[in-house]
Amino acid sequence: MNEPVNRFYDPQQLRTFLAVAQSLSFTAAAHQLGLRQPTVSQQIRRLEEAVGRELFVRDTRSVSLTADGESLAGFARSILAAHEQAVGFFTGSGLAGRLRLGVTDDLALTQIPRILRGFRELYPRIELELTVSQSGVLQRRVESNHLDLAFVKRLAGPVPARGALVRRDQLVWASIESTRVAADEPVRLVVYQAPSDTRTAAMQALAGIGRGHRIGCTVRGVNGVIAAVRAGLGVAVMARTLLPGDFVVRPASDGLPELGEMDLVLLRSARAASEPVEALTRTILASGRPLAAARGS
Numbered sequence: 001m002n003e004p005v006n007r008f009y010d011p012q013q014l015r016t017f018l019a020v021a022q023s024l025s026f027t028a029a030a031h032q033l034g035l036r037q038p039t040v041s042q043q044i045r046r047l048e049e050a051v052g053r054e055l056f057v058r059d060t061r062s063v064s065l066t067a068d069g070e071s072l073a074g075f076a077r078s079i080l081a082a083h084e085q086a087v088g089f090f091t092g093s094g095l096a097g098r099l100r101l102g103v104t105d106d107l108a109l110t111q112i113p114r115i116l117r118g119f120r121e122l123y124p125r126i127e128l129e130l131t132v133s134q135s136g137v138l139q140r141r142v143e144s145n146h147l148d149l150a151f152v153k154r155l156a157g158p159v160p161a162r163g164a165l166v167r168r169d170q171l172v173w174a175s176i177e178s179t180r181v182a183a184d185e186p187v188r189l190v191v192y193q194a195p196s197d198t199r200t201a202a203m204q205a206l207a208g209i210g211r212g213h214r215i216g217c218t219v220r221g222v223n224g225v226i227a228a229v230r231a232g233l234g235v236a237v238m239a240r241t242l243l244p245g246d247f248v249v250r251p252a253s254d255g256l257p258e259l260g261e262m263d264l265v266l267l268r269s270a271r272a273a274s275e276p277v278e279a280l281t282r283t284i285l286a287s288g289r290p291l292a293a294a295r296g297s
Contacts, residue, residue: 008050009050015033016035017044017047017055018080019032024065026044028159053072077287097275099126099149100149101116101129102133103132104138104153104222105134106222131147134221135154142267148268149280153263154262155261156168156260162270163265164285165263165264166264166266169239169261169264171239171260172238172250173237174238175229176229177248179232179234179235183255187214189203189215190229191218191219192218193218193219201260202259205257216228235256266285
């Protein structure tokens with residue numbers, strides 16, 4: 001491409017770029033941002049002109065980041081986080097009220113607490129109430145207006161009308177390194193109580209290749225999953241970026257089937273006060289990848 005026209009990177013274009021980078025879909029990004037797809041394409045084209053590099057490889061069936069696109073994603077998150085801090089510093093004191101947030105227990109073990117601490121510093125007059133539970137419970141509480149915003153996990157698919165995609169993650173088979181998975185034996189699973197998306201994904205994937213399984217442990221929350229897997233009671237299905245530091249992705253030699261993807265999504269109540277919810281949504285999205293799991297034990 002031509003040399004950069006300028007060195008100013010528009011925050012709106014960067015947000016659009018990250019939405020496409022996270023979903024790898026111009027259509028999904030447009031839906032998430034409430035824009036028309038031609039508008040998304042136009043903003044990406046203008047950003048590429050400003051950068052002077054191609055950011056995506058596109059054909060009729062797929063979208064992928066170029067090496068320059070991968071690099072810009074990191075810079076874009078830093079730029080937007082700094083932009084949000086500046087906005088919060090000069091305008092945050094004007095926002096007040098109560099904000100009821102729900103977060104799944106495994107996401108609560110990531111960098112989310114640090115992000116919320118920063119949000120409270122930027123917006124000290126917003127009273128933040130946190131509920132930690134499972135995705136299905138949190139979604140129902142948003143729908144019944146008992147929560148204003150919830151950070152949940154869903155099997156990959158269309159983003160809900162009142163939702164924002166934070167990122168799309170790969171589901172993987174995970175265990176501690178010493179766990180044995182024998183090809184001629186049923187796979188021992190550590191699963192959540194039904195209903196559970198990861199439980200369903202595991203059983204359907206195994207059934208699809210005609211491989212048996214048995215339940216080594218059934219748990220209610222992520223701490224139970226971590227404890228059971230560390231005890232060697234079986235293999236769990238988890239989002240790749242949420243693996244504890246001592247967990248490993250099972251190798252292809254185990255013969256385990258491919259799993260799908262999972263969306264990490266912000267769901268918003270229809271009756272929530274708009275400004276506090278939008279401020280927290282921007283903060284989480286601007287933080288880019290606030291989802292690295294806590295490492296170690």
